[in-house]
Amino acid sequence: MTTTTRSDWMLYGAYGSTGRLILDEALRRGHRPILAGRDSAQLSALGQATGLRTVRLPVDDGAALRAALSRVRCVLLAAGPYSLTGQPMRAACLDTGCSYLDINGEIEDFQAALSCDAHARRAGIAILPGVGYGVVFGECLAAQLAGRLPDATWLRLSLASHTAARSRGATLSAAPRSREAGATSTTAPCASVRCRLPHGARRLPICRG
Numbered sequence: 001m002t003t004t005t006r007s008d009w010m011l012y013g014a015y016g017s018t019g020r021l022i023l024d025e026a027l028r029r030g031h032r033p034i035l036a037g038r039d040s041a042q043l044s045a046l047g048q049a050t051g052l053r054t055v056r057l058p059v060d061d062g063a064a065l066r067a068a069l070s071r072v073r074c075v076l077l078a079a080g081p082y083s084l085t086g087q088p089m090r091a092a093c094l095d096t097g098c099s100y101l102d103i104n105g106e107i108e109d110f111q112a113a114l115s116c117d118a119h120a121r122r123a124g125i126a127i128l129p130g131v132g133y134g135v136v137f138g139e140c141l142a143a144q145l146a147g148r149l150p151d152a153t154w155l156r157l158s159l160a161s162h163t164a165a166r167s168r169g170a171t172l173s174a175a176p177r178s179r180e181a182g183a184t185s186t187t188a189p190c191a192s193v194r195c196r197l198p199h200g201a202r203r204l205p206i207c208r209g
Contacts, residue, residue, distance in 0.1 A: 010034045010072045012057070012089070013079025015042040018103060018132070022078055023050070034072060037079060059085050065092040074099035074126075082109040090116055090127060099125040103132030 011026065013019040014035040023046075026033055032052060037043055040056040047054035057068055059079075069075060069092050077089050077100065086102060086109040093100040094116065104110055113129035120127040 008032070008034050008072045010036050010068070010075040012036045012059075012075055012077050012085075015039065015046050016078060019078040022076065022103075033076075034068075036068065036075075059088045062088065062092065065089070066096050069093055069098040070096040072098055074101060076131075077102040077104075080104070080106070082106045086113060086129075093125060093127070094119050094123050097123055097125055099127070101126075101128045101131045104129045105132075 009031070011019060011023060011033040014023050014033075015037055019037075023033070023035070027050065035043060035046055035050070035052050035054045036057045038056065038058050043054040043056055046052075055068055057064060059065060065088065075089065075093065075098055077085060079085055082102060082104040083106055086104060086106075089102075090100050090113060092098070100113075102113070104113065110129050113127055116127045
């Protein structure tokens with residue numbers, strides 16, 4: 001099956017805590033993903049509750065994994081530990097021309113995913129780890145800005161969602177001492193994170209859609 005005939009995407013680990021949050025938001029936006037995972041009982045219950053198609057799919061069953069991924073445009077992996085699930089899922093994606101996303105925060109597997117870039121480009125797909133805007137992404141940006149602006153006492157990172165057919169953008173701002181400085185945007189805020197530098201409390205991002 002060619003990628004031009006693929007119409008669905010797969011949410012792997014849909015019945016987990018984070019997977020359910022992703023599924024709720026996907027349903028709110030009108031998506032109908034295929035639900036996949038290793039636990040047939042939980043998948044069955046979730047399928048009955050949502051009316052979505054489910055497939056029991058152990059990541060260590062390479063043949064079944066490749067057969068399932070050959071029918072979808074992309075898979076969002078929300079089941080860890082990624083040191084066990086990431087590599088076999090990405091390998092199957094590269095073999096079948098299925099794009100891969102995850103919400104990974106495990107730095108070693110994050111690096112392993114990034115090392116697939118050349119292979120992914122040849123396959124014409126995307127390999128995108130860490131799309132959940134977690135602590136790795138947020139704190140790496142915070143550390144980068146802190147290093148460039150040593151006098152700043154806190155920073156704020158904001159993501160803005162644009163209308164359909166437009167991309168998402170991110171802005172970084174930092175403030176010396178107590179004065180707030182930041183970029184303004186005409187787009188709706190999607191998420192923000194505020195960190196006090198070099199130590200202190202942080203506000204984790206919550207996407208409002």
